[in-house]
Amino acid sequence: MLASTLDFVRRFARNRGALVGFVLVLTVIGVALAAPWMFPRNPLRIVGRPEIWPFTSWRYPLGTDSLGRDIAAMLAYGARTTLLIGLFASLTATVIGIGVGATAAYLGGWVDEVLMRCTELFQTIPNLIFVLTIVAILGQKIEYVTIAVGIVTWTPIARLTRAEFLSLRDREFVQACRAMGMGNFRIMLGEILPNALPPVIVLSSLVIAGAVLFESAVSFLGLGDPNVSSWGRLIGDGRTLIRTSWYICAVPGLAIMLTVLALNLVGDGLNDALNPKLRDR
C-alpha cells in the first residue's frame, strides 16, 4: 500500500505543471482556511475610503472597492465560497453521474436506454440558463447554487462511468464474483467501481474547475448568495467602475483564472498518475 502510494506521488510529481497547479491549489486552500484569522471581521463590512488602489495602503494591501470594503478580505472569504461550491458541486455531479452511468451499464436493456436518453436530454439544455433557472426557482442560497451546478455537470461523468462499466462488466473476474454468489449491487459497488474510478476521479477534478466558473458567472449576474463574499460577485460589483478603477475586477478575475488553471493542471497530473497507459511515458 505504502509502495503504491509512493509510486503514485512520484508519477504525479513528474508532471511539472501538475506540481505547480497543486501548490497553487494548496495556497488557495490555505488562504480559505486562514481567512477568519487574517480578517476576523465580516468581509462585507465597509472599512475605509472607497477606491483605494492596491499597494498604496498598508492596511488594505489590495485596495478597497467602490463602497470602501477591503478587497483582500473579500478575496480570502471568496476563496472559501469558491472552493466549497467547486468541491460539493463536483461531489454532487460525481455521485449522480456514477449512479446513473453504473446503473445504465450494469443493468443494460431498457434501463440503459431510458437513463442515457435522460442524460442526453440534460446535455441539450444550455448549462448556464439551466443553473440560473434552478437558482431563480430555489432561491439565492449557496447550497442551491451548489446543487444547481452539480445538476448541470453530471452528464459527462455519467457517460464516462457507463463506458468504463460496459468494458468491465463482461470481464472474467465479474463472472467469477457472480459465480461466488455475489449480488448485483455488491458487484457494482465493490468490484467494478474501484476499477472504473481512476478516469472518473480525473474528470471530477476537472468538473471542480468548471463549477468555479459557473459560480462566478452566477454571482456576477447578481444571482449568488447576497450574504457571502464571492469572486464572481466582486467582479460584478466592480464592473461599473471598470474604466477608472479596473483593479476591482482584475484582482478577483486573476484569482479565478489562476485557480481554474491550477485545478486543470492538477487534473492533468492525476490523469498521468492514474492512467496505466501513460505510466511509462
Added chain:
Amino acid sequence: MAPELAPRPAPILALDQLQVSLFTRRGVLPAVDGLSLTVAPGETLAIVGESGCGKSLAALAVMRLLPEPPAKIVGGAVRFMGRDLAALSEREMQRVRGRDISMIFQDPMTSLNPVTTVGAQLVEAIRRHTDVAHGEAVNRAVELLRRVRIPDAERRLTDYPHQMSGGMSQRVMIAMAIACGPKLLIADEPTTALDVTVQAQILELMKELQATSEMGLIIITHDLGVVAEIADRVVVMYAGRKVEEAPVEALFERSLHPYTRGLLGATPSASRRRGGRLVDIAGSVPGLAELPAGCAFQNRCPDVFDRCRAERPMLAPLLPRRSAACFGAEKELSRDAAIVGA
C-alpha cells in the same frame, strides 16, 4: 439391449433434457439440445468437445449465469440435490452459488479483481456464505492457501493479483471455489491458459482436494490428455448434443462414435508410434443455424451412410454404462453380438 447400470449413489447433479437456446437475429438456435447427465458424489465427469459445442453454456446454465440475452434455458431440469435450480429465484440462486456449487474459469489471470488483494478476495469468498468474524476468516484464508499448496501463505495474502503467476492465480481461484466446501465444483477449461507443467500440478491438486471430500467435479475441456489424467466418466458433445458417454478407460480403449475416434486421433500421446501422423477431423463444426437433417456429424464422418442423412440418431445405451448416438456404432455392435451369439 445392454444390461441395467450397476447401482450407484444418488447423483448430486442431474441434468434432465436441458435445452439452452440462443435468441439471435438469425432465429432461435439450439445451443444445448436435450442434454442429460449425472454427477455422483466424489465423481469426476469430463465434458469434452470442440469450441461452440455447448459445453460451457451447459455449465453456465447449471450456475444460472447464462448471458441473458441471448442465451436462455428453454426446457429441461437442472436437479441439484433434488432441487430444480432452473426454477429458483435469483436471490435463492445466489445462496447456492459459491456455497453449494462453485465454478472456476479458464483464465486465472483475469478471474481475480485486479484492484484488491488476494487475501481480501478470499476473505470475501469465505464471509459471503459463512457467518464468521473478519479475523477468523483471515485465518481460514491462510489455511485455504496452504491447502492449495501456496508457499508463504500469510505473506501472499497482501499480494495483488498481478504479483502472482498464472499457476498461483489458479490455485487462489481454486481456494476461493472450495472456501465454503461446495458439493460440486465446475471447472471450465481450468488448465487451458497454463503451462504444461503447471497444468499437471493443478490437476493433481484438484484430484487431491476431491479425495479428501465427497465433492463432485465437472471438468470442461477439449484436451483429452486432461480427461485421461483426471476423469472417471466422459461425456462427448457435438453441436449442442451429447453424442457419447462412457467410463474413461472404456472410452480410450474403444470409442463408439466416429467423432470421439476423431478427437482421439487428433490427440498426441506418448504411446503413439514416433513419427506417426496426427489425424485431423475433416471439415468444421456446422453452424447451429445450418444444422443438416439427420446426424449433425454426417458431413465430417468417415463412416457415413444413407440412414445418417435421413434420420437423426438418438442416444442409445449400446454397452454397459455407455451410450452413443450413432447408427454406425449400432450396426457394428449388433454385428459383433451376432458373431458372439453364433
